[in-house]
Amino acid sequence: MMAFHVNNETQTLKLGQVIGQNMVPGMVICLKGDLGAGKTTLTRGIVKGAGIDSHVTSPTFTIINEYEGKYKLYHIDTYRIESLDEMIDLGVEDYLPAGDGVTVIEWPELIEDLLPEDRLILNIVPEGVHERKITVQIHGKSTSYEKLLQELKNHDSIGN
Secondary structure, eight states: OEEEEEOSHHHHHHHHHHHHHHOOTTOEEEEEOOTTSSHHHHHHHHHHHTTOOOOOOOOTTTSEEEEOSSSEEEEEEOTTOOOHHHHHHTTGGGGTTOTTEEEEEESGGGGGGGSOSSEEEEEEEEOSSSOEEEEEEEESOOHHHHHHHHHHHTOGGGOO
16 A cells, blocks of 8 residues: 655646556546545546546536546446445446446445455545545555556655
């Protein structure tokens, strides 16, 4: 596990960009944090880092947003989900993992039983008005996530 301390939205976006530049299809990236912690901001950085030129909004009401780039990025928000059956009915299992892209999930703890063994978990904790501590942890044994984590270590200007 590693931790980053970001002092503003720009640094949060930059961390997301590094993730987006180094992710590969099949990855599942889980974003945990309270309302307003910066999950969607981090996702905007991931989308930009993946080379996708789209306006990113939280899919709180649509549940799943899809972005097109060199591969697809699926942005899922489970905040308003009432049951696992609801997510299954929406076909979320097709994105866990998605063979043709990457899946970013806000509020993954609400669908824990559906998540694949291999995934990247980012926990965002506010430490002030704009400051955040973002911990990054690999769950599972996929070497793709290890490579991504190594790239994050190489970008120490993001935070410390």
